[in-house]
Amino acid sequence: MTQDTATAPTQSPPEFWDWSLKTYDVSGLPEVLLNLQDEFDLDVNLILWCFWAGHWYPGLSEDQTTELLRSTQSWHCRVTVPLRKLRRDMKDMKDVLTRKACKGVRREVKNLELETERLEQEFLAAATRDAAEGAASDGADPAAAQRYFRLYRQLCLKLEPAGQLSVEGRMERASDLFAEAQQLINTENRNTDV
Numbered sequence: 001m002t003q004d005t006a007t008a009p010t011q012s013p014p015e016f017w018d019w020s021l022k023t024y025d026v027s028g029l030p031e032v033l034l035n036l037q038d039e040f041d042l043d044v045n046l047i048l049w050c051f052w053a054g055h056w057y058p059g060l061s062e063d064q065t066t067e068l069l070r071s072t073q074s075w076h077c078r079v080t081v082p083l084r085k086l087r088r089d090m091k092d093m094k095d096v097l098t099r100k101a102c103k104g105v106r107r108e109v110k111n112l113e114l115e116t117e118r119l120e121q122e123f124l125a126a127a128t129r130d131a132a133e134g135a136a137s138d139g140a141d142p143a144a145a146q147r148y149f150r151l152y153r154q155l156c157l158k159l160e161p162a163g164q165l166s167v168e169g170r171m172e173r174a175s176d177l178f179a180e181a182q183q184l185i186n187t188e189n190r191n192t193d194v
Helices: 016-024 029-040 044-056 062-071 073-091 099-132 144-159 170-191
Strands: none
Touching: 016 029, 016 044, 016 099, 029 044, 029 170, 044 062, 044 099, 044 144, 044 170, 062 073, 062 099, 062 144, 073 099, 144 170
16 A cells, blocks of 8 residues: 555555555554454455555445455465464474474475465455456545455354354454554555555
8 A cells, every 4th residue: 555545546556465565564563463363263365455455446345345255265264274273283293393394394384374365365356456347436435444344244244153253342342453453554654655
């Protein structure tokens, strides 16, 4: 993101993966995003997509947004999450293998996990561009990222009604963390070219 979300974009959208890598480096943002991932089983790629698409593609309809979000759910759950779990589980298996051997394999698993996330983002970016093709856009809409995140939370509740978001007060906590992440990104945008 190269501008504040309240400013209309004047250039073509950055590649989602490149934008995500730069944005993820915003001070304090990784911790907030990982809290959303670990506390609520949310997909960091989809959270980042809410910000990216909210800035560059704010006019997606509710149906388009829900379909985009739903389209990566299977990949994320069946490929990325198991790799993440394997990598984390290996961290506790140091007594089985030497620390050095385990560290090398964990690094390879982490690289595979990152590759699955990159593929997910490439798919999301292409699908977003296709969905937005021909749609009129009045420029960036500061509320679009929040609208996309609300739809993502609703989708999560439909897919897993007994999940962490359905517990009393948890939806508000997730929304607060999302707002905190948005503030970090907006602050960084005023100071740099993220």
